[in-house]
Amino acid sequence: MQDPAYLDPRSGRTWPLSEPRWRGPEGQPLLLTDLPGLTRPGIEAGTRGLWRYAAALPFRPAAPITLGEGATPLLRRDWGQGALRGTAHFKCEWLMPSGSFKDRGATVMLSLLREQGIRHVLEDSSGNGGAAIATYAAAGGMRARILVPASTSPAKTVQSRALGAAIELIPGSRQDCADAALAQGNDPAGNDPASGVFYASHNWHPFFLQGTKTLAYELWEDLGFRAPDNVIVPCGAGSNVLGCGIGFGELLRAGQIDRLPRLFAAQPAQCGPIARAFLGLPPAPPGPTIAEGTAIAQPIRLPEILDTLRRSGGGAVLLEEAEIAAATRDLAAQGLYVEPTSAQAAAALSRLREEGAIGREEVTVVVLTGAGLKATQRHAELAGVAL
Structure with missing residues (x-):
């Protein structure tokens, strides 16, 4: 099986994982190419939680950002x-x-992105997605900026604020908020991570x-x-x-x-x-x-x-x-x-x-x-x- 790559499932085009990206050059959402899957001997029996399945990921980060997520009843x-x-x-x-549940996606996405050199992430969410990104960014020593609609109740963002995320209020609807995040995110083809914030959207990023x-x-x-x-x-x-x-x-x-x-x-x-x-x-x-x-x-x-x-x-x-x-x-x-x-x-x-x-x-x-x-x-x- 070939090395994992970003995949446009609608055209079949692929791009290497070595360059961080969150969507295709024409704005299309991406997945990853098929991975071989995990067999029972590949489970890390001494690890509790979802990182016991690390061998099933596209690559293994040297130091996962983990708070014991997974292993839910x-x-x-x-x-x-x-x-x-x-x-x-x-x-x-x-x-x-x-x-x-969004902690499953956040722990893996931010662990893999940090391994690729990303240190500052952008997200748009007033709910569970933003809280998860804020949580794992804090745990991993990363910076996070969360865009939320200006009409959002403060009670919904207090968790992210307490975790150190910068909250930016966007006038208009939830879609206006998403559009603002798209405009602020880096080039879909990927930039030098040191150049600015990376759009690590729980809705967009295949990680x-x-x-x-x-x-x-x-x-x-x-x-x-x-x-x-x-x-x-x-x-x-x-x-x-x-x-x-x-x-x-x-x-x-x-x-x-x-x-x-x-x-x-x-x-x-x-x-x-x-x-x-x-x-x-x-x-x-x-x-x-x-x-x-x-x-x-x-x-x-x-x-x-x-x-x-x-x-x-x-x-x-x-x-x-x-x-x-x-x-x-x-x-x-x-x-x-x-x-x-x-x-x-x-x-x-x-x-x-x-x-x-x-x-x-x-x-x-x-x-x-x-x-x-x-x-x-x-x-x-x-x-x-x-x-």
Whole structure:
């Protein structure tokens, strides 16, 4: 197999990893060329967390930036009502240093970029992505600047500020914020790292997906070195869908599993462009949703996400606000205090069982991505409590 390289999946063009870049020269999002995958002897048994799968990465950093992320619990619980009640496996990805699954991508992306000489990174996010980048930049002695919409509640940025990130308020919408980050980021073809800030976006950089793919490896190990039947994830920009597609694809290529699990993307009906496209529905303008962490109106890797879902034999679910709220409360009643964004995956399981797409006896993993502490106001509203 050839050396890993940046890949434009839409044209097949490649570029060497030796020159840091976050997109193609025409502005297209990139992935990496296929990697061989990891076999059981390649796991670093003495390492706890996701860095035990370091041999599956495109290159190994001399000193990873790590805070013990990964190794999140996989809890077996009953889920559902009446005849639809059955066992599910809940992957508690919110039990990470910054409180969300995005630590998987941040630890790998920033470790690999620092190895390439990057010391100052730019990100645009008012939520979990910005918190994760701020966390690992601080841990790695790197500088971080986070662009957020000017309308963002200060409560959403206090975590990043406390970690030392510079917060820049951008007038306008979330898209205006993303556009400002694109304008401030370095040349897509890569600059001398000493010349300025590098756009290390969790939505754009393919190294981030090399971190999220470790979820697949961890589930494989959690389940006794076999693949689950189904994996359901909340989906905004699609990094968990793509990461699972990459990771399970590597395991299949390496002969460690005999089939891919079916991947299902859960999105709010108020803002679900990926699910709408998968289901053949026309685009619709976005509206407000309690699942705000997945309210991304223009996901940049839409074709790749749809292809990943289809190749797995999975699908997508559009969820009403009442379904998301009910799942949030029902999870909390079992001691699983997550943000409504995460609860979409559990709501999707209920819907998929009701429709007969997933059987009660199948091994189904529900990925819970963010802590309820990040959505205190939403939980207060659901409970009818004034803050």
